[in-house]
Amino acid sequence: MQPTSTVERPAAPLAPNSRTFARAFADVRDAWRQRELWGHLGWQDIKQRYRRSIIGPLWITISMGTTALALGLLYSQLFNQQISTFLPYVTAGFIIWNFILGVVTEGTEVFIANEGLIKHLPAPITVHVLRMVWRQVLFLAHNLIVYVVVVTIFFPTLIEPYQMEGDPVTQPGLSWMALMAIPGFVLVVVNAVWMALLFGIISTRFRDIPPVISSFINLVFFMTPIVWHVGVLNKVTDGEGSWRTLIAELNPIFHFVEIVRAPMLGHAQDWHHWVVVGAITVVGWTLALVAMRNYRARVSYWV
Structure with missing residues (x-):
């Protein structure tokens, strides 16, 4: 018989906890x-989408321009607003909304759509989210052409203080304060990343989430002050503090839109919008990091 060694073999190293x-x-x-x-x-992605198109990505601008013009003309008549002030309001709001809409809808399927890359490309899953958010930023850059055109046409009106009907806050006039839209948009992009991460992970596991969000997002659009003004709610109430104003204030999308739209139109920014967006940023990133901590490694198996 072979003598057995009494020396213990070293234990195999444990796999690091992911x-x-x-x-x-x-x-x-x-x-x-x-x-x-x-x-x-x-x-x-943008070049591929408009491959063999004569005017290419300009279709993004044309689509945004026609939609903003149609909505501005229609709702200015319904709410008895001056087109020279209401059309820039609708245009700026719709451009920001279109960015948020693209992030939410495409974010739910960001990992599902990149199944091949996730399985064959050794890269962090956040790469696919940043790719999608960057694509939406490029779309917004194209849509800003519409904003520049509208502001140029109605510039004589926008540089003078005015008051939209039912709005208790008078606009001070378009000035260099419009640059405050840049930090506001940066904060929106930061939130776009965590929303895509969180919803993307959940939707990869539960495939019923994307169609549910796509259906619900249409309702959110009409409940958000984009084609209507908050002052409309005040007109049908006894005062500014009425419960009907909660329709806008309890809608988180309204605060994201307003921190960018207000300076774009020369409106004074209300600090409470920044407080709400800042709180959502902290809570949202916390939830996203928890989801990544627990399920990041499973995404490649779920797709």
């Missing part, structure tokens, strides 16, 4: 470092 917040933070950090990758892929 369900940690450190791994979730590392996924976001590594994805940001690979911005050349998702930046190039996002740009190629």
Whole structure:
């Protein structure tokens, strides 16, 4: 018989735990470092979509322009508003809404749509989210052409203080304060990333979520002050503090739209919009990081 050795073999090293917040933070950090990758892929998505088109991405601008014009003309007559002030209001709001809509709807299927890359490309899952958000930013950049055209046409009206009917806050006039829309939009983009991460992970596991959100988002559009003004609610109430104003105030999309739209039109920014958006940012990123901590490694199996 062969003598048995009494020396114990060293135990096999344990696999590192992937369900940690450190791994979730590392996924976001590594994805940001690979911005050349998702930046190039996002740009190629637009080029591929309008391949062999004569005017290419200008179709984005034409579509936005015709929609904003139609909504502005219609609702200005319904709410008895001056077209020179109401059309810029609708245009700015609809441009921001279109960005949020694209992030939410495409964010629910961001991992499902990138099934092939997730299975064959060793990259952080946040790369696919940043690619989608960057693509929506490029769409918004095209749509800003419509805003520039509208502001140029109605510039003599916008540079003078005015008051929309039913609005207790008078606009101070378009000025350099319009640049405050930049930090507001940056904050919206930061929230867009966590929304796509959170909804993308949930929707990959439960495939009923995307159609539910697509149906619900249409209702949110009409409940958000985009083609109507908050002052309309005050006109049918006894005062500004009526419960009907909660229709707008309890809608988180309204606050995201307003921190960008208000400076674009020269309106004074209300601090409570920033407070609400800041609180949503903290809570949203916390939920997204928890979801990534627990389920980030399972996304490749769920797709």
